[in-house]
Amino acid sequence: MSEFTSKKVMVFGGSRGIGAAIVSGFADAGAAVLFTYAGSKPAADALAASTGAVAVQSDAADRASIIAAIRAAGPLDVLVYNAGVLVGGDPLTIDPDAVDRLIDVNIRGPYHAAVEAARTMPDGGRILVIGSVNGDRTPFPGLAAYSMSKSALQGMARGLARDFGSRGITVNIVQPGPTDTDMNPAEGPDAELMHSVMAIKRHGTAEGVAKLVLYLAGPHAGGITGAMHSIDGGFGA
Numbered sequence: 535m536s537e538f539t540s541k542k543v544m545v546f547g548g549s550r551g552i553g554a555a556i557v558s559g560f561a562d563a564g565a566a567v568l569f570t571y572a573g574s575k576p577a578a579d580a581l582a583a584s585t586g587a588v589a590v591q592s593d594a595a596d597r598a599s600i601i602a603a604i605r606a607a608g609p610l611d612v613l614v615y616n617a618g619v620l621v622g623g624d625p626l627t628i629d630p631d632a633v634d635r636l637i638d639v640n641i642r643g644p645y646h647a648a649v650e651a652a653r654t655m656p657d658g659g660r661i662l663v664i665g666s667v668n669g670d671r672t673p674f675p676g677l678a679a680y681s682m683s684k685s686a687l688q689g690m691a692r693g694l695a696r697d698f699g700s701r702g703i704t705v706n707i708v709q710p711g712p713t714d715t716d717m718n719p720a721e722g723p724d725a726e727l728m729h730s731v732m733a734i735k736r737h738g739t740a741e742g743v744a745k746l747v748l749y750l751a752g753p754h755a756g757g758i759t760g761a762m763h764s765i766d767g768g769f770g771a
């Protein structure tokens with residue numbers, strides 16, 4: 535028996551990067567895993583084939599699509615909302631439609647996913663959302679909309695932890711710092727700048743973030759709720 539045997543886990547935004555590591559981590563730990571993707575069908579198909587997880591195409595910017603995917607999955611023991619987009623740049627010239635889509639994926643999506651999952655989640659369930667250390671700290675220009683979206687998750691987690699605590703359902707935010715993925719490659723042009731504000735001057739790994747998610751979803755974390763958990767190399771220190 536593995537730690538998550540007989541548990542049903544759904545990961546929103548699981549085709550690549552941190553989400554894919556979370557899918558693999560839960561699958562390795564014995565869970566029945568479903569994950570959503572939007573555009574990366576080849577990556578999603580490959581991950582499903584290698585892990586046994588079920589891939590579901592669903593746009594996390596679309597509330598109806600999120601709700602339909604959760605209803606189709608049935609009661610979830612663990613919901614992980616990882617989908618996120620980064621739109622950076624001068625707020626005076628940035629495309630407002632891109633900002634609105636960021637708000638849809640990064641704020642509206644996790645709220646509606648968490649509430650819908652909680653309707654049928656058994657007592658003791660787990661809701662986890664991948665935020666960012668930028669929810670606490672924004673040391674560079676051009677990140678206002680992204681940081682706003684990740685700070686919003688903090689209020690959501692505190693509130694939903696109170697709403698669902700009587701059922702033993704925990705609600706937590708995992709806040710990575712720079713993590714080596716397509717969104718933020720360890721060899722990317724801004725890597726050195728990011729490392730300059732970190733205590734440990736290197737990108738983290740998606741697998742490291744996934745390990746923290748699995749801990750918070752596991753049996754020893756039942757008393758951890760309404761909290762933010764940074765894994766950021768001291769970016770926020």
Ligand SMILES: NC(=O)c1ccc[n+]([C@@H]2O[C@H](COP(=O)([O-])OP(=O)(O)OC[C@H]3O[C@@H](n4cnc5c(N)ncnc54)[C@H](OP(=O)(O)O)[C@@H]3O)[C@@H](O)[C@H]2O)c1
Nearest residue numbers: 547549550551552571572573574594618712713715717718
């Ligand atoms: N990498 C970092 O340094 C870092 C730091 C702090 C926080 N984070 C957060 O960690 C999370 C994952 O980031 P990452 O670095 O792994 O990003 P990534 O490499 O860009 O991967 C993003 C994942 O989210 C999915 N996604 C995006 N928009 C979606 C949508 N509308 N519907 C469904 N799925 C969608 C993508 O699926 P498709 O490709 O199929 O669209 C993909 O699987 C995000 O919330 C991000 O803000 C990342």
